[in-house]
Amino acid sequence: MIPVTKPFLPPMEEYEHYLPGIWQRDWLTNMGPLANDLELRLKKYLKVKHLLYVSSGTIALQMAIKSLELKGEIITTPFSFVATTSSIVWEGCTPVFVDIDPQSLNMDTAKIENAITERTSAILATHVYGNPCEVETIQKIADAHHLKVIYDAAHAFGVELEGRPVFEAGDISICSLHATKLYHSIEGGLLITKDPDLLKKLAFMRNFGFNGSEAFAELGINGKNSEFHAAMGLVNLKYLPAIHEKRKSLTQRYDEILSHAKAFIPKWHPDATKNYAYYPVVFDSEELALSCFTALQKKEIFARRYFYPSLAKVLPYLKHQEMAVTEDIARRVLCLPLYHELSFEEVDMIGRIILRTQNN
Secondary structure, three states, X not given: OEOOOOOOOOOHHHHHOOHHHHHHHOOOOOOOHHHHHHHHHHHHHHOOOOEEEEOOHHHHHHHHHHHOOOOOEEEXXXXXXXXXXXXXXXXXXXXXXXXXXXXXXXXXXXXXXXXXXXXXXXXXXXXXXXXXXXXXXXXXXXXXXXXXXXXXXXXXXXXXXXXXXXXXXXOEEEEEOOOOOOOOOOOOEXXXXXXXXXXXXXXXXXXXXEOOOOOEOOOOOEOOOOHHHHHHHHHHHOOHHHHHHHHHHHHHHHHHHOOOOOEEOOOOOOOEOOOOOOOEEEEOOHHHHHHHHHHXXXXXXXXXXXXXXXXXXXXXXXXXXXXXXXXXXXXXXXEOOOOOOXXXXXXXXXXXXXXXXXXX
């Protein structure tokens, strides 16, 4: 069986190296020494000024919205994981969808201003598959209308835009460190901001709002992470160069074998580095996408219709909306298997099945 993704696991003994210290300290959670060490190491690795390690990317999104005290409407994309939209609703705000660009698959910046009303408080955009949005254009629109900007950068770990971390864009960026991501701490998330006062507020919020043992500074939540998760994050950090190179090589192999496929690869931002988090393919038709999906399944190879269906048409707690480009792309896109242990021979086999299917 070839899954669409597979968590990277380091040698077990390297993870076990951290366990005696955890037992000795009896400090299992509440941002212990390993969690704090990971936070500092990630800040250095990612070259960002301020970073918080939290329990998940979804919690990070909810904290971002709460910390910016957003109300009313938040402009967002219907082509993203459900947490992007559900976090807006969870925090009592209303998502307003803007359709996507048919090449980058990110929010179409030309359509943002038409969606702004007197109730709009922010823009929450997703760097889809890790591909950076047009952040300068989005910031100009936000500044002109006095809006906050949050980036769902769940897929964008390590990506740089014009030589700077993509995480520095906007008021807050979040990232996911879930086990399915290219770099993970089993469960986890990151909050990144350039504003030290906002970081301080978020740090209080992460721990129920506590300011000392008997006082409170903010409305808070339990956003802390455990020493066991941090240990996995610390071990996995050393393997990031190897993970990146293997995924890059696998991606290049896919590019070669699928160069004549009846499909296109989303257009990457020309001034951004790639982290090779996913391998999305947009087929010429939904019929072809589904035929390839089924042909792969018959060989126990599992691609994913990611993201399908459009969030504008499927969520039971929102009024359904027509988003023509999103709906078209969502019907035709497949993410092919991509993970560290995937072999070049397996990539070749996946490519051959797709090419053979399209020619039948």
